[in-house]
Amino acid sequence: MQTGDIARFLIYAGLIIAAAGAVMLLLSKFGGINLGKLPGDISIRRENFSFHFPIVSSIVISIVITVILNLFFRK
Template identity: 50%
Template sequence: MSQLPKLLVIAGVVLIIAGLLWQVGGKYINLGKLPGDILIKRGNTTVYFPLMTSIIISVVLSLILLLLGRFR
């Protein structure tokens, strides 16, 4: 039997937990408003580049995937 359904269920649970943590943690962690995130406002135009936020998320996800890979 294929492992795809089990993988999809696990991915769904992880996304739900991440969403809940994002909602609750958003009050305490200013993810998206870090030093290093670029915000340009000119007239009616706003451009936002979340560089530092992207780097932090990338490092955290890389560490999680590294740890998960070690247990396989």
């Protein structure tokens, strides 16, 4: 890989992350999918302890990213 290829990859990665953030922001404002609070996400709260593990949200994000990357990088 040359320096230009790495720079191009970083620019595309940044644009994808920014677009994902914008989509998540819009979905949360319009009552769409509220990632982090899906059924199956583990959340334990005690008096002075709180534990949150968004397992289902992680799976959903992984599936969406996999589909998007397969669409862009399919040979």
